[in-house]
Amino acid sequence: MKSLIGVVAVTAAAQVAWAAPSQFPSGPSADLHDSAPRFLITAASVRVPVDVARTPVLNQRIGLHLRNVTIAEALQTIGDSTGLRFAYSRSEVPVGRTVRLDAKDITVAAALTEVLLGTSVDVVFTDRGQAMLVKRPPPPPPVAMGTVTGIVKDSTTGEVLQGASVSLVGTRRGSLAGADGRYTFTAPPGRYLLRARLLGYLAVSDSIVVEDGQTLTHDFTLPRTVGTLNAVVVTGTRQPNRTAVNAPVPVDVFTAQQIQQSGRTETSQIIEMLAPSFNFPRPSVTDGTDHIRPATLRGLNSDQLLVLINGKRRHNSSLVNINGSVGRGAMAVDLNAIPPSAIDHIEILRDGAAAQYGSDAIAGVINIILKSDAPSNFS
Incomplete structure (x- = not known):
């Protein structure tokens, strides 16, 4: 560097902290960022931004009364107040330009920003603690985007394929083919892998080179294929347009494998193990209730639980529970009359469904699918 001015030195307080690069929006603030100096640090031959808030020397507060002084004199004054000395080249820094700054309490970073505003120079701290003013390199020229377009057709019939997806692999750039089968999008210059896809057709990929400001035309012909989709299980109910996915009430579905893994032999005990709100008490010395034990859902009475077999109502037992046990005064469904080995899966609606099924579904609904x-009949 030619014509270095001053002694390059920084006091012990001039410790520099790194910071991540900032993102500035467009508009007046972006113009100010372009004209204001940047505070950088040299680390491993790479210049990275300085965290001004964590750098003591840049946070020092000083008073300055500069009126029509040159930048060189202003830097000398700031150095005298802080112990910081600057090194620069007169061929890169317009030190003869006059500046004005009158501030009683201002940080060193703000003062340097005011003094060096519009000079297109940066303040770079070296690993030796030196503060150097260097010319900011000019911004790279804007890169003109290239255009990729083409038509996607069926390889057998030659018909255009509307809705085909054409994209650059590994990027988010691409588009869908329109009604005429044509796709169009822009991309920066470079070499890419262009891929066209459509359900029912084999995906086709080709290597392309996008040039700045140029339009690349690349057509595709896709061969048909037999695609396979994941299996979809649908359970029919009385109400159309309703599934367990979008139902506003909690619906539990227990498969035959879960039923077998429970290790129980009675249907009521199996449901009690699988469903969190199902209760199957087993009282003793309660006359006929010892044989046909009532089950409850959500703590309500046993005759307020609707039981369905393949979507059809299961009749209640003829036994009236008159003893002091759960379900007193009600007639419950004998769930244990249904063998677990005959059950394919169990659906439990753990919420009131009286509006759809009636008052016997206040506690919920259990639908047992065989x-x-x-066999369809049970005694």
Whole structure:
């Protein structure tokens, strides 16, 4: 560096902290960022931004009364107040320009910003604690985007394929083919892998080179294929347009594998293990209740729980529970009359469904779906 001015030195307090690069929006603030000096630090031959808030020397507060002085004199004054000395080249820094600054309490970073505003120079701290003023390199020229376009057709019939997805692999750039089968999008210059896809057709990929400001035309012909989709299980109910996914009430579905893994032999005990709100008490010395035990859902009475077999109502037992046990005064459904080996899966609606099924569904609904080869009648 030619014509270095001053002694390059920084006091022990001039410790520099790193910071991540900032993102500035467009507009007046972006113009100020372009004209204001940046505070950088040299680390491993790379210049990175300084965290001004964590750098003591830049946070020092000083008073300055500069009126029509040159930048060189202003830097000398700031150095005298802080112990900081600057090194610069007169061929890169317009030190002869006059500045004005009158501030009683201002940080060193703000003072340097005011003094060096519009000079296109940066303040760089070296690993030796030196503060150097260097010319900011000119911004790279803007890169003109290239255009990628083409038509996607069926390889057999030659018909255009509307809705085909064409994209650059590994990027978010791409578009869908329109009604005429044409796609168009822009991309920065470079070499890419262009891929076209459509359900029912094999995906086709080709290597392309996008040039700045140029339009690249690349057509695709996609061969048909037999695609496979994941299996979808649908359970029919009385109300259309309703599934367990979008239902506003909690619906539990327990499969035959879960039923077998429970290790129980009675249907009521199996449901009690799987469903959190199902209760199956087993009282003793309660006359006929010892044989046909009532079950409850959500703590309500046993005759307020609706039981369905393949979507059809299961009749209640003829036994009236008159003893001091759960379900007193009600007639419950004998769930244990249904063998677990005949059950394909169990659906439990753990909420009131009286508006759809009636007053016997206040506690909820249990729908037991039997296996296709299971007997349809139970005694």
